[in-house]
Amino acid sequence: MAHIALPEGLPGIRGPMAFRPDTAKPLNEIVDILLRGPHSLTPGERELIATVTSAENDCGYCQTIHGAIAAHHLGSEALVLQVKTDRAHAPISDKLQALLTIAAHTARSGRAVTTDDIAAARAAGATDLEIHDTVLIAAVFCMCNRYVDGLATWMPDDPDFYRSRARMIAEHGYTASTVAQPQTGDHAPTLTPGVGR
Amino acid sequence: MPHIPLPPGLPGIRGPMAFRPETAKPINELANILLFDPHSLSRGERELIATHVSCANDCQFCQTVHGAYAAHFLGDEALVLQAKVDPESANLSPKMKALLNIAGKVARSGKLVTADDVARARTEGATDLEIHDTVLIAALFCLCNRYVDGLATEMPESLEYFRERVPVMAQHGYRMTPPAGVTS
Numbered sequence: 424m425a426h427i428a429l430p431e432g433l434p435g436i437r438g439p440m441a442f443r444p445d446t447a448k449p450l451n452e453i454v455d456i457l458l459r460g461p462h463s464l465t466p467g468e469r470e471l472i473a474t475v476t477s478a479e480n481d482c483g484y485c486q487t488i489h490g491a492i493a494a495h496h497l498g499s500e501a502l503v504l505q506v507k508t509d510r511a512h513a514p515i516s517d518k519l520q521a522l523l524t525i526a527a528h529t530a531r532s533g534r535a536v537t538t539d540d541i542a543a544a545r546a547a548g549a550t551d552l553e554i555h556d557t558v559l560i561a562a563v564f565c566m567c568n569r570y571v572d573g574l575a576t577w578m579p580d581d582p583d584f585y586r587s588r589a590r591m592i593a594e595h596g597y598t599a600s601t602v603a604q605p606q607t608g609d610h611a612p613t614l615t616p617g618v619g620r
Numbered sequence: 621m622p623h624i625p626l627p628p629g630l631p632g633i634r635g636p637m638a639f640r641p642e643t644a645k646p647i648n649e650l651a652n653i654l655l656f657d658p659h660s661l662s663r664g665e666r667e668l669i670a671t672h673v674s675c676a677n678d679c680q681f682c683q684t685v686h687g688a689y690a691a692h693f694l695g696d697e698a699l700v701l702q703a704k705v706d707p708e709s710a711n712l713s714p715k716m717k718a719l720l721n722i723a724g725k726v727a728r729s730g731k732l733v734t735a736d737d738v739a740r741a742r743t744e745g746a747t748d749l750e751i752h753d754t755v756l757i758a759a760l761f762c763l764c765n766r767y768v769d770g771l772a773t774e775m776p777e778s779l780e781y782f783r784e785r786v787p788v789m790a791q792h793g794y795r796m797t798p799p800a801g802v803t804s
């Protein structure tokens with residue numbers, strides 16, 4: 424059960440977002456710009472940064488939904504699973520490897536990001552904007568993960584729920600998908616944690 | 621030296637915010653709603669939550685600037701210093717102590733917030749909105765602290781910088797356009 428009375432039927436971050444639409448609006452804007460705006464990193468790559476950060480923070484809902492969106496964009500659930508569980512051997516570019524390391528370090532603490540981490544990313548071709556946005560995406564998900572878990576929101580355990588939401592968000596974006604609160608795929612609450620890890 | 625070249629003369633979060641104004645705008649909007657807009661928690665109390673979390677995350681810039689804002693609104697620098705490290709023994713209301721306890725746990729992990737922590741806050745008079753906003757303020761500063769330190773932004777050389785920021789923020793809040801305006 425969530426720590427405060429939240430609107431029913433909305434899993435994860437959508438419950439507290441519906442509870443406080445004023446703060447949900449800029450929150451969704453931040454995520455839309457960073458994950459879906461025009462960018463030299465693909466939406467799939469940026470969703471992987473969000474997924475790895477959420478996995479580092481052990482946030483079941485965020486890592487599952489953003490993992491599903493990443494898989495939708497990249498066309499492979501197996502790749503996302505490997506990035507989460509065995510990143511070093513995942514078949515991704517050296518640049519993305521270096522950026523995911525920066526994201527994982529940011530999840531622990533901003534101070535854990537070293538000049539060597541940055542040099543490795545730059546050597547693999549990362550631009551200043553890509554480095555900036557990697558740190559900021561990781562930082563934003565350190566916020567979202569804590570928002571979701573700090574209020575003890577619930578998460579569905581059916582993988583199809585996340586696949587269906589992933590398609591909707593990939594097509595319509597975060598602001599549209601959250602503010603409109605489409606009910607597709609929603610179902611009864613479950614207490615099963617950690618689905619999709 | 622910052623990890624990426626940032627506009628000069630803007631310490632802390634203001635450097636990366638000037639580097640990327642598109643993302644700065646909604647971050648500042650969120651900060652303004654949570655810390656500056658009308659609320660049942662005073663501005664000083666909300667700045668204290670931001671300061672306590674920034675201290676827990678060991679972020680020098682954020683804990684200094686928001687500590688200065690909190691001291692301004694509360695009129696008590698010593699109280700802010702104590703609330704940063706040991707809120708339970710500080711001269712604060714039982715409700716604020718319970719909310720700072722929640723914020724400190726959020727700083728480490730959202731999963732550490734227990735039903736007992738929330739029940740304690742509620743017993744001391746905290747509303748659902750106050751509990752929600754405490755969690756979200758704490759979460760927002762976990763973002764800001766990492767943004768500031770993850771890019772190795774510059775700390776001002778003099779504490780005078782922070783004193784000068786106080787009246788600017790107290791007058792305008794966080795909703796100004798960077799880099800000219802107040803960001804944090």
